[in-house]
Structures are given as C-alpha cells and as structure tokens.
Amino acid sequence: MSVNKESVEKIVQAVGGKENISAATHCVTRLRFALKDEGKVDKEALENVDLVKGSFSTNGQFQVVIGQGTVDKVYKEMVAMTGIGESSKQQIKDEAAKNLNPLQRAIKTLADIFIPILPAIVTAGLLMGINNILTGPGIFFDEAIVDVYPQWADVASIINLIANTAFTFLPGLIGWSAVNRFGGSPLLGIVLGLMLVHPDLLNAWGYGATDEIPTWNLFGLEIQKVGYQGQVLPVLLASYVLAKLETGLRNKIPDAFQLLLVAPIALLVTGFISFIAIGPITFAIGNAITNAVVGIFDVAPLLGGLIYGGLYAPLVITGMHHTFLAVDLQLIGSTGGTFLWPMVALSNIAQGTAALAMFFVLKDEKLKSLSATSAVSAYLGITEPAMFGVNLRFRFAFISAIIGSALAGAFIAMASVQAPSIGVGGLPAFLSIFPKNWGSFFIGMAIAIIVPFILTLLLGKTRKTQAS
Known part of the structure; x- marks a missing residue:
C-alpha cells in the first residue's frame, strides 16, 4: 500500500499533533505512541484516515492499527515529518509507564514478565494437544490410538516429554524473565528458577502423598527440602530479591572483584532466603489462591x-x-x-x-x-x-x-x-x-x-x- 504525506499528517494531527507525542515506535502492525494527553486524541478523525484500521489504548500506550509492511513506511514518514527521534519499544514502555497508577504498574509488571514466556507455554499446550489425541481413549476408537497402534506409543512418549518440559521447568522460564524485568542478570534468573526444582528436592506434585518430608537442619532450624514445580509466586518473589541484591552488590563491589563475588553472594543469599522463608510462605499463599478459585467454581x-x-x-x-x-x-x-x-x-x-x-x-x-x-x-x-x-x-x-x-x-x-x-x-x-x-x-x-x-x-x- 502506498503511503502519502497527507494521510500521515492526518494521523499526527488526530493524536493531538507532534507536541502531544512524547515518543513513538511501531511493531509488526501498529504504531505505538506515548502521548502526553490521550484526551486530545480525535478518534473519529483518526479512524477516517484510509491507512488506519483501528486504534486503542493499553498499558499507557496509544496504538494505531495500520497493517503489516505499511506501518514501517508510515512510521518513517512520520519521523521525517515531525522530527521525533526513532524510539525503541522499551523506551516507549518506560515513557508510557509514567502515566500509570500503582495498580496499572503492577499489572504491567506481570505482563512484562509473562508475555515473553508465552510462546514456550503455548507451544507446550499445542504439543500436549497432539499427545492427548494419541493417548486419549474414545476419540477415534474405544481405546487410545497408542493402544490400537502400539508403534505410536514411543512417538507419543517423546511428544509428551517435549510438551511437559516448559511446565516441568516453569520456574526457570519465569526466573529468566522476572530477573530480567527487575534489572538483574537473566542467566542468574534461570539458575534461580532451576534451583527451585532441583532433583534433590521433594517434587512439589508429590508433597501431599509422601509420609515423610525430608529436611535440612540449619543450626537447629528444620527447613523442608521441597521443590516448587508448577509454582508461580515463589520464583516471582525470589527473582525480585535476587535482582535487587545483585544490583546492590554491583554498586558496592569494585569492578575487579564483581565476577568473583556478585553472582555467588547473590545466589547464595537468595537461595537461603528462598528455602527458609519465601518458598514456604508463597507456597501456602499460592495454594490458598488456588483453593479459593477452585472453591468458587465448585460451589457456583x-x-x-x-x-x-x-x-x-x-x-x-x-x-x-x-x-x-x-x-x-x-x-x-x-x-x-x-x-x-x-x-x-x-x-x-x-x-x-x-x-x-x-x-x-x-x-x-x-x-x-x-x-x-x-x-x-x-x-x-x-x-x-x-x-x-x-x-x-x-x-x-x-x-x-x-x-x-x-x-x-x-x-x-x-x-x-x-x-x-x-x-x-x-x-x-x-x-x-x-x-x-x-x-x-x-x-x-x-x-x-x-x-x-x-x-x-x-x-x-x-x-x-x-x-x-
């Protein structure tokens, strides 16, 4: 689609003029604006522009749907026309966050953490669907496909392993994304998340079925050796602690000693805090939330x-x-x-x-x-x-x-x-x-x-x- 200057100028005027634009960038299909005052947007005029397919506001950003391919041309023309410097998506997010209240910022933080790991979760879901078709009875036959055609059993087993990986090591994915979001090293976040599901720990899914829970004895204090498979809250809070601790250590320790001291101290301290306090407390909170949601749907x-x-x-x-x-x-x-x-x-x-x-x-x-x-x-x-x-x-x-x-x-x-x-x-x-x-x-x-x-x-x- 051709892009004419008149249409781009109409878009700029409809969002309140270049004086109302704090920053702007684009994704595959949309222009993304951080506006000083969204009240100045003339949505009727905007959506009457031939290039515009829709518009909406979310997370402090005003987004204009243009279309794949065309949006890049519109953005370049807009930058040349207004003199606004090209901005990264992160700059737009940071600028837009200034207009958010505390609740909106908390929601945005969760979105920033979970959206990057969604492709892995969705992929796991699709693969689980394929495995369900192969192993579920009553779909095509009275028995499962793998029972009727045993040669497919190992294929289903491998698919199931691949599909379950993202959920088995979910704390690793969340740790990577959360520590990155909180300003720490993503690699340490991965290590933290995997540490919480280490094979030496009692698997969380077997927690209720075991007769004896293994423990550590820390100078008379008994700490349960329990993993946090499938848990969200423990790794979220531990990631925040790790990121802030790492940042603080980097500001205090001379550059020459950072490689030797920052990561070991940050992981060691966070690990102890996680198993002693963060894990047990958030595990209980998580279960309470689960029970409350399930209870509502059980009752009504x-x-x-x-x-x-x-x-x-x-x-x-x-x-x-x-x-x-x-x-x-x-x-x-x-x-x-x-x-x-x-x-x-x-x-x-x-x-x-x-x-x-x-x-x-x-x-x-x-x-x-x-x-x-x-x-x-x-x-x-x-x-x-x-x-x-x-x-x-x-x-x-x-x-x-x-x-x-x-x-x-x-x-x-x-x-x-x-x-x-x-x-x-x-x-x-x-x-x-x-x-x-x-x-x-x-x-x-x-x-x-x-x-x-x-x-x-x-x-x-x-x-x-x-x-x-």
Missing part, C-alpha cells in the same frame, strides 16, 4: 462461568487479563489443569463472531474489510483488531460478544471443562482441551458463535450502522 460454576466468561473481554481493555495468566499457571501446577483458560478461548471466538456479523451489517467497504480480516484474526486467538477496530466502535457488537462469551463460559464451567495447559485461543483451542471434555467444549464453541452472531445482526438492523 454457573455464576463463576458467567462472570469470568463475560468479564474477560472488558479485562483485556484494561490490561488486567494478564494477571489471570499467573492464576492459570498456578492452577495447572497445583491441580493439573485450568478451567479459566478455556473460557478465554471462547471469548476470542465470541469477539471474532461479532466482528464477522458486522461484515453483514455494515455498508462501508473499508469497515467491512476490517470486520472480515479481524474476525479471522480473532478466530486464531488474536482479538485486538476485532475488539478495538470493530466491536468497541459499535458498542452493541461488543456487548453481543460479551453475552455470548458469558453464556458459553457458564456452560463449560458447569460441564467442568479443563485444559492441561495454555494453548492457542480461538477455533484451534480444542487441541489444548482434555479430550474427554471436547464434546462440552464444542457445544461452548457453538454458543460463542451462534449467540453473538444473531444478537449483533438483530441489534445492527435496529441501529444506524451505515458507516461512511
């Missing part, structure tokens, strides 16, 4: 499904959905599965369906094209174009998607649908669901498709949506 699955299924999309708008990734991982580590993530997948489908329905409601060709492409994106697990580019613009479409997602969430919650891992959202999500739950999940998918589509069409016909 219909209500829990309605609330979480309905609120997930609004949570995405605020960025608070990132906090539930930690809850999902905690549930998987503690109980072997999560009932929250399947509702996320259905929310993706509901948003995509509402956007697809808008394709039949709208008359404007640009919006029709955006509706179709964003629906496909949502069906594959990426909902932002559908939500921010189409559904929120026509509020009834967003509400229709929420209603469909809530009803679908309530149904699968009552049916106790669970996933052994986090996978790709949208239509491929069934691969990451326990095969025994596929039937109920497919019914949930049907609800998330039919309800938003019909509601959006009905409400759309009663409103003036002939966008020009």
Whole structure:
C-alpha cells in the first residue's frame, strides 16, 4: 500500500499533533505512541484516515492499527515529518509507564514478565494437544490410538516429554524473565528458577502423598527440602530479591572483584532466603489462591462461568487479563489443569463472531474489510483488531460478544471443562482441551458463535450502522 504525506499528517494531527507525542515506535502492525494527553486524541478523525484500521489504548500506550509492511513506511514518514527521534519499544514502555497508577504498574509488571514466556507455554499446550489425541481413549476408537497402534506409543512418549518440559521447568522460564524485568542478570534468573526444582528436592506434585518430608537442619532450624514445580509466586518473589541484591552488590563491589563475588553472594543469599522463608510462605499463599478459585467454581460454576466468561473481554481493555495468566499457571501446577483458560478461548471466538456479523451489517467497504480480516484474526486467538477496530466502535457488537462469551463460559464451567495447559485461543483451542471434555467444549464453541452472531445482526438492523 502506498503511503502519502497527507494521510500521515492526518494521523499526527488526530493524536493531538507532534507536541502531544512524547515518543513513538511501531511493531509488526501498529504504531505505538506515548502521548502526553490521550484526551486530545480525535478518534473519529483518526479512524477516517484510509491507512488506519483501528486504534486503542493499553498499558499507557496509544496504538494505531495500520497493517503489516505499511506501518514501517508510515512510521518513517512520520519521523521525517515531525522530527521525533526513532524510539525503541522499551523506551516507549518506560515513557508510557509514567502515566500509570500503582495498580496499572503492577499489572504491567506481570505482563512484562509473562508475555515473553508465552510462546514456550503455548507451544507446550499445542504439543500436549497432539499427545492427548494419541493417548486419549474414545476419540477415534474405544481405546487410545497408542493402544490400537502400539508403534505410536514411543512417538507419543517423546511428544509428551517435549510438551511437559516448559511446565516441568516453569520456574526457570519465569526466573529468566522476572530477573530480567527487575534489572538483574537473566542467566542468574534461570539458575534461580532451576534451583527451585532441583532433583534433590521433594517434587512439589508429590508433597501431599509422601509420609515423610525430608529436611535440612540449619543450626537447629528444620527447613523442608521441597521443590516448587508448577509454582508461580515463589520464583516471582525470589527473582525480585535476587535482582535487587545483585544490583546492590554491583554498586558496592569494585569492578575487579564483581565476577568473583556478585553472582555467588547473590545466589547464595537468595537461595537461603528462598528455602527458609519465601518458598514456604508463597507456597501456602499460592495454594490458598488456588483453593479459593477452585472453591468458587465448585460451589457456583454457573455464576463463576458467567462472570469470568463475560468479564474477560472488558479485562483485556484494561490490561488486567494478564494477571489471570499467573492464576492459570498456578492452577495447572497445583491441580493439573485450568478451567479459566478455556473460557478465554471462547471469548476470542465470541469477539471474532461479532466482528464477522458486522461484515453483514455494515455498508462501508473499508469497515467491512476490517470486520472480515479481524474476525479471522480473532478466530486464531488474536482479538485486538476485532475488539478495538470493530466491536468497541459499535458498542452493541461488543456487548453481543460479551453475552455470548458469558453464556458459553457458564456452560463449560458447569460441564467442568479443563485444559492441561495454555494453548492457542480461538477455533484451534480444542487441541489444548482434555479430550474427554471436547464434546462440552464444542457445544461452548457453538454458543460463542451462534449467540453473538444473531444478537449483533438483530441489534445492527435496529441501529444506524451505515458507516461512511
């Protein structure tokens, strides 16, 4: 797509002019702005620009959807036009963080930690789905595929090993990302995380089944030799301590002695603190959180499904959905599965369906094209174009998607649908669901498709949506 200066100038003026731009960068499809005052943005004028496919604000950044390939040309033209220096994504994040309140900063910190490890978690989920197909009875035959065709048993075993690696050594992944986020050395974060799941420790998954828990005796103080497999809170807090301790030591110890002293002291002190205090305390907190969430859905699955299924999309708008990734991982580590993530997948489908329905409601060709492409994106697990580019613009479409997602969430919650891992959202999500739950999940998918589509069409016909 060609880029003309007039369109770029309209984008700059619509976001409040170059005086309102603190910094700007871009990703594969979007311009990312750190604005001084988002109240100066003229969204109507912005979204009337031919190059713009949608816009939204998240984590203190105002983002304008342009499209792959074109966004790079638009950004370069904008830099040349405004004189704003090219900025890195980290600079934009740092600039945007200045406008966040403490809660938003905490949520952003969690997002910064968990988003980098998502590819490994999602990959593990997809591979677990393949393993489930091979080993789950009743899918294609009364018995599992590996029982009917024993030659596939070892193939399934290797796939399972590869899939489980990310979850077996999850503290290592979190340690790497968290220590990096808190300003320490990522390599030490990996060592810290792996230390918490060392083979010499009692495996956390066998904690409740053992008759005798091994201990260390530290000058009369008994410390349990327990690992933290599948746990999130212990490694998060330990990573913070390690990063701050390492930073403090680097500021105090002369450069000539840092290699010999900083890492050994930081790891040794953090290790002792982790096993003596951080681990036991956060392990108990994590289990309490797990029990509370599970208890709510045990007592009132219909209500829990309605609330979480309905609120997930609004949570995405605020960025608070990132906090539930930690809850999902905690549930998987503690109980072997999560009932929250399947509702996320259905929310993706509901948003995509509402956007697809808008394709039949709208008359404007640009919006029709955006509706179709964003629906496909949502069906594959990426909902932002559908939500921010189409559904929120026509509020009834967003509400229709929420209603469909809530009803679908309530149904699968009552049916106790669970996933052994986090996978790709949208239509491929069934691969990451326990095969025994596929039937109920497919019914949930049907609800998330039919309800938003019909509601959006009905409400759309009663409103003036002939966008020009």
